[in-house]
Amino acid sequence: MASVPHLDRRLVIVTGKGGTGKSTMATALALLAARRGQRVLVAEVNATERVAPLLGAPPAGPEIREARPGIFTVDVTPPASLREYGLHVVKLRAVYDAVFENRLVRHFLRVVPGLGELVMLGKILHEVRAEERGRPRWDQVIVDAPATGHAVQLLRVPGAMLGMVPPGPLRNDAQWMQAMLLDPARTAALLVTLPEEMPVTEAIELDQQLRERVGIIPAAVLVNAMPQRRFTAAQSARLGALAAAPPPVGAAARAARLQAVRSEHAERELSRLRSALRLPIACLPLLATTGWGTAEVERLADTLAGEDGASPWLA
Ligand SMILES: Nc1ncnc2c1ncn2[C@@H]1O[C@H](COP(=O)(O)OP(=O)(O)O)[C@@H](O)[C@H]1O
Ligand SMILES: [Mg+2]
Structure with missing residues (x-):
């Protein structure tokens, strides 16, 4: 899939500011996979x-569920991940439930900084590593990561652990996690x-x-919700002149002018992004x-795949 560089890694981490379309993009990438x-x-x-829900399925909650053929979803939460981790260590559910009853789990998560992030990232990377019948359980794991600051907190956990944990199984885990996250051949972080x-x-x-605090060099930027450029600068100026015309022309001209101004503004921001970041x-x-x-997410997946005949990647 030549028009989709960086999008076929084993682990794809989608992050960015809240409300920019992370979940929508993560879903589009899943459809592509x-x-x-x-x-x-x-x-x-x-x-x-x-x-x-975007795939027409009910929320999965903390247990992995198939939303549609080939696409599985899960909501990774601190209590469920800690419980799973605890079970992994303690092995016996009855013992675990006695020792780690709910109130205690919540208490731990409150008082141990970074524990929530650690067990959630651990759960996700455990899935990346999991094998079934001698082959990886997942061809791709897509993380619909939290927004900016929280994503950095989540992703810097293995690095922080390496500085704190003595040699042993926990350190080996942290080492594996860090190597996975920082390997551009296996992991792509998308902004x-x-x-x-x-x-x-x-x-x-x-x-x-991401570069300085985590050591991850993002693979690419997805600029979502780009307004279409419909008018030339000259046409846009003429629309301004038509704004005072009687209805319906005046109202239509004002609406069109608004669209033109928005698109010019978007182009300016896109250029600013391009000159600040040397990324695809x-x-x-x-x-x-x-x-x-x-259906709407499929349309964005089509664009990402270059199906409408044009590559979405800027030259
Ligand atoms: N390309 C787009 N065009 C128009 N609206 C979009 C587009 N992508 C996402 N949206 C809308 O923007 C809102 C935020 O998207 P969402 O994926 O939930 O963002 P995030 O996960 O970053 O918070 C949603 O209402 C979504 O439907
Ligand atoms: Mg979201």
């Missing part, structure tokens, strides 16, 4: 689940943004934080739709 015939897991991180001032500024900061950038269109479901 399923189109390639792959078996894919989308992990949301302690979120109000959005991915399974999602909108072509607007605050999201672009935040994407630039996130790129820097793909643009996804702003879809004029009120209801979001699988």
Whole structure:
């Protein structure tokens, strides 16, 4: 799939400012993987689940469920992940339940900083590593990661552990996690943004934080909800002149002018992003739709795959 560089890694981490379209992109990527015939897991991180509903399935909760053929989803939460980790260590459910009853689990999560992130990332990377009948359980694991600062907190856990934990199984785990996260051949971190001032500024900061605090060099930026350029600058100026015309022309001209101005603004923000980040950038269109479901996400997946004849990647 030549038009989709960086999107076919074993582990794909989708992050960016809240509301920029991370969950929508994670779902589109899952659809692309399923189109390639792959078996894919989308992990949301302690979120109000959005991915399974976008695929027309009920929320999965903390247990992995198949949302549609080939696409599985899960909502990874601190208590469920800690419980799983505890069971992994303690082995016996009855013992675990006696020792780690719910109140205690919540207490631990409150008082041990980073424990929630550790067990959630551990759970996700455990799935990346899991094998069934001698082959990987998942062809791809997509993480619908938290927004900016929380994503950095989540992803820097293995590195932080390496500085704290003495040699032993826990350290080996942290080492494996860190190697996986930092290996560009296996892991791609994608920054999602909108072509607007605050999201672009935040994407630039996130790129820097991932590099400096985590050691991850993002693979690419997805600029979502890019308004279409419909008018030339000259046409846009003429629309301004028509704004005072009697209805319906005046009202239509004002609406069109607004669209033109928005698109010019988006282009400016896109250029700012391009000059600040030396990363591949793909643009996804702003879809004029009120209801979001699988059909809308399929359209974004088509664009990502270059199915409408044009590559979404900027030259
Ligand atoms: N390309 C797009 N065009 C128009 N609306 C979009 C587009 N992508 C996402 N949206 C809408 O933007 C909102 C935020 O998307 P979502 O994926 O939930 O963001 P995030 O996960 O980053 O918080 C949703 O209502 C979604 O339907
Ligand atoms: Mg989301």
